[in-house]
Amino acid sequence: MPDAPRQRRPYAARVPMEVRREQLMDAALRVIVRDGYGGVSVDAIAKEAGVTRPVVYGAFEGLGDLLTALLDRQQVRAFGRLLQALPEDADPADPVGLVKAGIEQLATMIREDPDTWRPILQPPEGLPEVVRQRIEADRERVRLIFADLIAGVSTTQDGPPFDAELYAHAVLAILEHFGRLLIDDPGRFTTERMVDGATRLLSMLWR
Template structure:
């Protein structure tokens, strides 16, 4: 029997390269995000992640208590990064909701979505998320709605239902992102943005006439 084999004749599993704790933590979270996107939340397990990145269970447990801890952390991480992307989108677009500005907002948003498809699939297509995680997503959506309300109150006519407008804009963002992810060939960002601009022009023109 050779020195590199076990008694059964099979070779030992090679060790994963050593990493700094923070790097290992990010590697685990990246692997969890891959599982969420490809197989759903229910398939995120300590054993599965350990196998995926080539480490033992104790390595995973050195960073996280269990799979729920991993899920909470990866969702929190991706939520924060998504909000940072959206902040850049809002800051790059004018505060007055003209059709052109709304179209540019959609373009910038879809560019952000398509630049990080795994992140946005986990956020926009959250199949199987338990109530606690859905509640976190809802909190993030409320932050976006509040931003839309602030813009609408400062720029739209006094008789505008800013709450409904904000919710409609949120629904538009969410659906546009889903369409861009699921049907990118048929619905590229420019097509979605152009349609949005034409619809916004009709709505804003109507408001000015009223």
């Protein structure tokens, strides 16, 4: 009997490298959303994208390089949206109004595109070191922005100046935790509930 024909390996059509890199980062993001960082590997990403390992290594040097590129992309999207959430015409004399407007816009953006925020706000179980370092650097950038805002609010208040650095850590911790709640259980934690809770908590800091 003639030999049975060999089953060919899946063939990845040639596409421009930038398109391929985007496809692989999208695949990596889907794996992270579904399985967490512990489920991320070159094999898992290749399978999700419907390509072979050599295709992945042809676009990225390795898993660390791919995850760094993914975090770069997601950071640009998330950080840009976070800046959009901060009112341009904020009145430093009205810190509660500033918080309310910012939280409301941020909650809306997380609901509209949770996958952009998931790799950043997701608990760090199995988090690769390269990703952890990148996320922490991004958090520090956001902390500095909050510290500047809080320092501006402090100048409009009576009494001793605020500890802007400490308050910035507290504000960021609250926002990150609320963001996780929005992603994990959006039906239970409505935007209105989150805005009310955040403004009440943060207003206590500014009394």
